[in-house]
Amino acid sequence: MANDTVTDLIDQQTWLDPVADWLQKATEATYGATGDAGQQVKNLLSGTWLGHPLHPAVTDVPVGAWTVSLILDVLEAATGERTYGVGADVAQGIGLAGALGAALSGLNDWHYTVDRQRRVGIAHGLMNLTAAGIYGASSVLRATGARAWGRRLSYLAYGVAVFSAYVGGELTYGMRLGVDHAAEEAPEDFTPVVDEAQLADGQPRKVDASGVPVLLVKQAGKIYAMGEVCSHLGGPLSEGTIADGIVTCPWHGSQFALENGAVVNGPATFAQPCFQTRVRNGKVEVGPRCVAEAAAAVTGTMPALAQDDQAVTGARS
Numbered sequence: 001m002a003n004d005t006v007t008d009l010i011d012q013q014t015w016l017d018p019v020a021d022w023l024q025k026a027t028e029a030t031y032g033a034t035g036d037a038g039q040q041v042k043n044l045l046s047g048t049w050l051g052h053p054l055h056p057a058v059t060d061v062p063v064g065a066w067t068v069s070l071i072l073d074v075l076e077a078a079t080g081e082r083t084y085g086v087g088a089d090v091a092q093g094i095g096l097a098g099a100l101g102a103a104l105s106g107l108n109d110w111h112y113t114v115d116r117q118r119r120v121g122i123a124h125g126l127m128n129l130t131a132a133g134i135y136g137a138s139s140v141l142r143a144t145g146a147r148a149w150g151r152r153l154s155y156l157a158y159g160v161a162v163f164s165a166y167v168g169g170e171l172t173y174g175m176r177l178g179v180d181h182a183a184e185e186a187p188e189d190f191t192p193v194v195d196e197a198q199l200a201d202g203q204p205r206k207v208d209a210s211g212v213p214v215l216l217v218k219q220a221g222k223i224y225a226m227g228e229v230c231s232h233l234g235g236p237l238s239e240g241t242i243a244d245g246i247v248t249c250p251w252h253g254s255q256f257a258l259e260n261g262a263v264v265n266g267p268a269t270f271a272q273p274c275f276q277t278r279v280r281n282g283k284v285e286v287g288p289r290c291v292a293e294a295a296a297a298v299t300g301t302m303p304a305l306a307q308d309d310q311a312v313t314g315a316r317s
């Protein structure tokens with residue numbers, strides 16, 4: 001298949017690895033050095049505040065603007081009408097400004113990747129950089145009166161940008177970068193998973209509830225259950241840390257509220273599925289999804305929940 005051929009070819013380009021190594025380390029070091037402010041930027045660029053990855057939305061700006069620019073360039077070339085050229089120049093400039101936002105959000109998303117995703121991702125970024133560079137040169141030519149050559153460069157840049165967009169689509173839809181990695185399934189009914197006595201306070205534990213991997217945490221007398229697989233890139237939440245009603249993923253530090261699975265801090269953008277729990281005959285049981293989960297995409301929403309000695313839950317309607 002054509003998409004496999006392209007990504008296979010990119011995946012063979014091992015010379016990309018040193019570049020990727022350097023860029024990932026530089027990005028992580030920048031975030032690390034900027035503390036809370038860096039975390040806020042991470043949340044912003046990831047789309048944590050939006051409940052959806054930001055990058056795909058931002059990329060519409062350059063692709064759309066450059067498409068308009070292409071049409072107006074063709075009209076100027078065909079009619080000699082300068083007004084079309086003015087519109088093309090403006091659209092091209094808007095596309096370049098939008099490309100900066102797309103580059104920053106894309107770099108943020110990409111710097112967590114490994115292996116094939118990493119190579120295809122950096123190739124996608126370098127192609128976009130090439131397209132932006134050619135558009136920049138085109139803008140200079142246009143400004144100096146060499147409009148015909150400026151248009152020709154723009155046609156070339158558009159071809160590079162479209163091919164890069166195709167590779168970006170493969171990265172998302174084919175290689176699942178930016179999609180929700182949390183398990184879709186939920187137990188249909190309450191299922192006993194572990195003796196309550198075996199659940200130590202504040203210690204995350206992975207259990208199996210009718211084939212669904214679940215993170216179980218007991219804290220301050222409440223028992224919480226959520227999907228074990230991190231929605232960001234599939235990290236094991238049971239190997240993360242628990243503090244103040246929040247679980248932190250061991251892979252990239254996304255934080256989720258135990259109460260309802262809401263994303264407290266990115267890079268995750270999708271909430272974790274949370275499940276109802278109860279204790280019957282000394283056994284902890286995990287049941288269907290929390291009804292309150294619908295509110296979980298809103299960062300920091302942690303509704304107060306009731307507790308009793310038979311049905312103990314940190315996440316139930």
Ligand code: FES
Pocket residue numbers: 112230231232233234235249250251252253254267268
């Ligand atoms: S897998 Fe990336 S934060 Fe969990």
